[in-house]
Amino acid sequence: MSELTFRAADAADVPALVELVQSAYRGDRSRAGWTTEADLLDGQRTDPAMVSEAITAEDSVVLVAQSGAGLVACCQLERHDGYAYFGMFAVDPSRQRGGFGAALLAEAERYARFEWDAAEVRMTVIVQREELIAWYERHGYTRTGEISPFPYGDERFGVPRRPDLAFETLVKKVA
Template sequence: MTAAEPTSTPTAPPVAAAGPVFRTAGAADVPALVALVESAYRGESSRAGWTTEAHLLEGQRTDEAAVAELLGRPDSVVLLVEGDDGGPVACCHVERRGTAAYFGMFSVSPAAQGGGLGRRVLARAEEWARVEWGATAMEMTVIEQRPDLIAWYERRGFARTGEFEPFPYGDERFGVPLRTDLRFAKLAKQLAGPPAQRVH
């Protein structure tokens, strides 16, 4: 008898890393969403990430009443990404406005920034708007004094429209401004491609 030929163990193909887990937010998520948004934009904790507005505004970025109101609107959804503890590590608000969709309340935990999660949240928001509502464009407003953030959106296909909206000075629900020239620049992006399948 001849010795058996050695056999090689087949190598399994590499397994792609699991993507973020998205779901739509509900009323029970409101307190955690507020904490996430505040951590990304306000106070010392926000300075650990690049989305901070602490150099422009003090006070709150949002509150529970405002987030609950977004959840209660028709044609309005808050998408969130769950962390290992079940709480949100990223979120955004998407609202249908005619043939376009509005994108706002975009927040990524400072500890989760820099790894591409923000790009995936934006892509999911665009997919939702296109597939669920047949939107042909995505619109948003960004504080004009955030050129780094505007440039980030421009690299992802958004463009300035040349339109501006005033900052709500005197309404501390939106924060306490540290300068007198704040205003919002409007950005827009065309959403290409026919709807494929529903997101949920």
């Protein structure tokens, strides 16, 4: 893995972030990596308005990992009372399995703990994504059994290819 630098995203990063997130999860390009949702969902994973909101919202930060001049990974953290919510996690499909995701996850956990004094990090993962859930478990996350519905009918999050999608909350203590 080449040297990584981390920083908070800004408005100039929006087009690159939309492309990064979309390429990691949807369409044929996503199949180059292991995090694809192309068999579960069609359509978009995010759009410029959603990414812009994540960058500018109060109690939110989008962290990016850069290798050289290019963005290789990103995630969003939202500050809540006592915890940080982790989402919009994406690694360039051609760079997956190279340690970039683990490095950014560790940076997000560090940020949540030391910048926001969060005691834990929470996330939701599509329950059908067993390989991804196992990856998070290897990084210290615990399945809670708390299930929430997929937002069927809201195409901003994609067009489901099956009727049984749902999310499970995963948690990790960081303080």
